[in-house]
Amino acid sequence: MTGKEYQAELRNNRIRNEDTETINRSVRDIIQQVRERGDEALVAYTAKFDHVQLTNLTVSIEEIEEAREIVGESFIQAIQSAIKNIKGFHEEQREKTWLTNPSDGVMLGQKVTPLESVGIYVPGGKAAYPSTVLMNTIPAKIAGVKQIAITTPVQEDGKVNPYVLTAAAEVGVETIYKVGGAQAVAALAYGTETVGKVVKIVGPGNAYVACAKKWVFGDVAIDMIAGPSEICIVADESANPKYAAADLLSQAEHDELASAICITTSDLFAEALQLEIQQQMESAERKAIIEQSIANQGRIVVTESLAEAYELVNELAPEHLQLMVENPMEKLSNIKNAGAIFLGNHSPEALGDYLAGPNHTLPTSGTSTFSSPLGVYDFVKKTSIIHYSAAALNEVADDIITIANAEGLYAHANSIAIRKEN
Numbered sequence: 001m002t003g004k005e006y007q008a009e010l011r012n013n014r015i016r017n018e019d020t021e022t023i024n025r026s027v028r029d030i031i032q033q034v035r036e037r038g039d040e041a042l043v044a045y046t047a048k049f050d051h052v053q054l055t056n057l058t059v060s061i062e063e064i065e066e067a068r069e070i071v072g073e074s075f076i077q078a079i080q081s082a083i084k085n086i087k088g089f090h091e092e093q094r095e096k097t098w099l100t101n102p103s104d105g106v107m108l109g110q111k112v113t114p115l116e117s118v119g120i121y122v123p124g125g126k127a128a129y130p131s132t133v134l135m136n137t138i139p140a141k142i143a144g145v146k147q148i149a150i151t152t153p154v155q156e157d158g159k160v161n162p163y164v165l166t167a168a169a170e171v172g173v174e175t176i177y178k179v180g181g182a183q184a185v186a187a188l189a190y191g192t193e194t195v196g197k198v199v200k201i202v203g204p205g206n207a208y209v210a211c212a213k214k215w216v217f218g219d220v221a222i223d224m225i226a227g228p229s230e231i232c233i234v235a236d237e238s239a240n241p242k243y244a245a246a247d248l249l250s251q252a253e254h255d256e257l258a259s260a261i262c263i264t265t266s267d268l269f270a271e272a273l274q275l276e277i278q279q280q281m282e283s284a285e286r287k288a289i290i291e292q293s294i295a296n297q298g299r300i301v302v303t304e305s306l307a308e309a310y311e312l313v314n315e316l317a318p319e320h321l322q323l324m325v326e327n328p329m330e331k332l333s334n335i336k337n338a339g340a341i342f343l344g345n346h347s348p349e350a351l352g353d354y355l356a357g358p359n360h361t362l363p364t365s366g367t368s369t370f371s372s373p374l375g376v377y378d379f380v381k382k383t384s385i386i387h388y389s390a391a392a393l394n395e396v397a398d399d400i401i402t403i404a405n406a407e408g409l410y411a412h413a414n415s416i417a418i419r420k421e422n
């Protein structure tokens with residue numbers, strides 16, 4: 001399709017997720033049940049949705065040790081190398097308490113305090129995500145959060161995926177609940193006999209998880225509503241269609257609602273890409289999911305110019321953007337809205353999903369127009385500090401009294417006047 005056609009589609013018909021109303025009703029019910037019946041509801045919903053009869057809602061030390069045996073040494077080494085990079089990147093985001101002395105007798109500042117407790121949702125329905133364990137836990141730990149719990153659905157055998165368990169052990173999380181979906185979010189938000197209530201819930205998940213996070217928001221904090229994965233590639237003639245096709249398929253395989261879009265200035269590239277997608281899809285492991293995702297949300301858009309391509313990107317505000325163009329570094333200033341930008345032919349999104357260092361929990365569904373990747377800043381809160389000496393207060397007293405009187409708040413004015421000298 002052309003750039004104009006795609007723009008019209010974007011404006012008229014931002015791709016909708018699912019039957020929001022049905023999900024909304026079902027999630028409200030689940031939350032209510034968890035609040036009323038606690039653990040009993042968690043067991044019942046796990047039986048209903050995950051087809052497993054739980055006898056214990058938490059993972060034992062033995063299960064973690066057993067998982068370590070299953071995953072093998074190369075996985076542990078790979079996870080350790082990812083941890084090193086993710087730590088390194090997120091260390092740069094540390095926020096410090098600061099104090100300033102703008103004038104005589106005045107001290108102002110901002111105190112940074114880690115959140116008391118955090119619950120991390122790790123998806124586990126269609127795939128298990130050890131990388132999500134790392135991306136959510138590491139910034140929380142760097143921020144100084146002491147109580148971190150993970151919740152994730154069980155597999156058919158009633159166990160938590162061993163790769164997820166090993167990743168959790170590698171980053172030092174000991175509390176792991178075997179609960180998924182909206183019921184897990186409700187349990188973290190309100191607490192049950194087994195699940196401890198937390199002050200913030202983070203982590204991606206399917207439409208039920210996302211909807212539950214919206215419902216509990218206000219009673220607890222949430223990070224963002226990270227929806228189905230999105231990749232957008234901007235390509236010129238210099239891009240390799242084999243690589244671009246592989247990158248589009250890499251995100252389409254997440255689920256049927258994931259979106260994979262390529263915007264190119266070259267008809268030739270568009271044709272080659274189309275062929276590559278067809279070929280690579282044929283032999284893909286998760287072919288059924290990829291086919292549906294590409295059929296519903298996949299687009300190849302041919303624009304008149306790179307300027308038109310960047311305009312579309314900024315309107316789409318994708319979660320991930322790959323700039324597979326000549327001198328990509330120089331094109332960076334054209335992009336205002338994207339969760340993460342990958343530059344050049346050798347920086348595929350999967351690099352960032354697992355190992356480069358930046359967080360893979362990113363704003364989706366156009367929300368990169370106003371929000372940022374998950375980071376250390378999501379796990380702290382700030383408190384303002386104000387100190388004035390008697391002389392410093394005296395100097396500004398009249399201004400405060402004037403403003404307070406203008407607001408008709410005379411007790412405010414009086415609290416200043418009472419301290420005023422002469």
Ligand SMILES: NC(=O)c1ccc[n+]([C@@H]2O[C@H](COP(=O)([O-])OP(=O)(O)OC[C@H]3O[C@@H](n4cnc5c(N)ncnc54)[C@H](O)[C@@H]3O)[C@@H](O)[C@H]2O)c1
Nearest residue numbers: 049123124125126153180181204205206226229254360361
């Ligand atoms: N943005 C990110 O960083 C990121 C990272 C990893 C995964 N993801 C996304 O997370 C999502 C994971 O989804 P998933 O389904 O694989 O796993 P999930 O863990 O989010 O959901 C599985 C749970 O959904 C619940 N459920 C299933 N059917 C239900 C129904 N009919 N009614 C009520 N509850 C129901 C069940 O309790 C089940 O345990 C995908 O969309 C993936 O793209 C995003």
Ligand SMILES: N[C@H](CO)Cc1c[nH]c[nH+]1
Nearest residue numbers: 129131132229230353360
């Ligand atoms: N692409 C996902 C975020 O949209 C993150 C992820 C985890 N594992 C693989 N990919």
Ligand SMILES: [Zn+2]
Nearest residue numbers: 229250251353
């Ligand atoms: Zn991915």
